[in-house]
Amino acid sequence: METAGGGPMAATGGTTVAVAVRHLGSGASAGYGDAVFDTASIVKVDILAALLLRAQDAGRRLTALERTCAAAMIESSDNDAASALWRVIGGADGLDAANERFGLTETTGGDGPLWGLTRTTAADQLVLLRQVFGAPSERSELSEASRTYLQRLMGRIAPGQDWGVSAAADGPGWALKNGWLPRGTTGLWVVNSIGRVTAGGDDYLVAALSSGNPTKERGIALVEEAARAAVSACGRKA
Template structure:
């Protein structure tokens, strides 16, 4: 069984990792970069997501709907858009695949993506789209050009969906605390019959990515991921 962990303390910027450069297939964790790609594409066009895009995004993150992910990846620009988004956000070891669930990533890159969503100083420049309704493309503020990162509205939207994952999919890093926002991924591997199980998100002031594969069952994978998450957050807190 292979397992990698990367954790970041939002309060003081301390970071710790184990096996953070080992690559894994993303499974449904890829849905975070799909949504990031869609949000960046909309931002670059000076608009917000349409009502239909918002609906599909909620289904993709909250319920891990695979059909929604396929539609939204196409809307974001396909494989090339995922690679461009990874590069834009600094995910240097993430590589998109034609089957989005087979996109390769690392715990370190997943932590980089989480920082782009949850760190207070993430993003560059002012919000490029304003307003609170759906489909309110108002262009850029003061004629400014979109910066490379997710703007504040995009970060709030993505984080909000991660905080509303449906019961039954709210396992993983949530074991480490009560205040969480997450996305999980799970996939049985055809060749080995073993399971790939991931969990990434924010929990009680820490960002954490736990990626793993080689589990005999989904249940044993979830248990191992949760143990790793709890241990990583506890060690981070004890090191203060």
């Protein structure tokens, strides 16, 4: 593994993958790749974080409908729920404004209703994960209640969608969100996974992003391999 910021790692067949990881205890980090990727459904974490920030600013709780949409969007990756909340936060402009406060500098919201074509990097996704899961000593724009709520939803991913960075965990201690998207122009797949895992008794934040996969299954195998390698490398540095 290289330090984050190295060139994009090209896998077989022209597939590109990037990964970033942080040890929550020591702050040690490792990563590979600085390519920019379509988010697919991992942006749903960002959408909910932006919604929670909006609600905090207004001094209100999420409405019953917003909570229903948030649960469906994160736990089951429901696209209609994501579209509804995308509109609530103001689309790309709202996402970009929230991300400026979160410290994401390489993420740009998708055009119009196309939230899944938001563009991001593994390093930026790690910044987002630190807003949600970071140690108490780390400053977050999200309140403790907002963080706990998002963490809880990410720990309840529907069966069949619980692959990805969870492969780096050595038990049930994980919380994640995955994204997968076949590109219509090429037929190749974007497959991404972000979240927190527990391995060897330590907690890690991991973002593994990939594009150009010939199948969804190959993409899953790639991001799982990247997540395991990243956690192993970061554990040696901690």
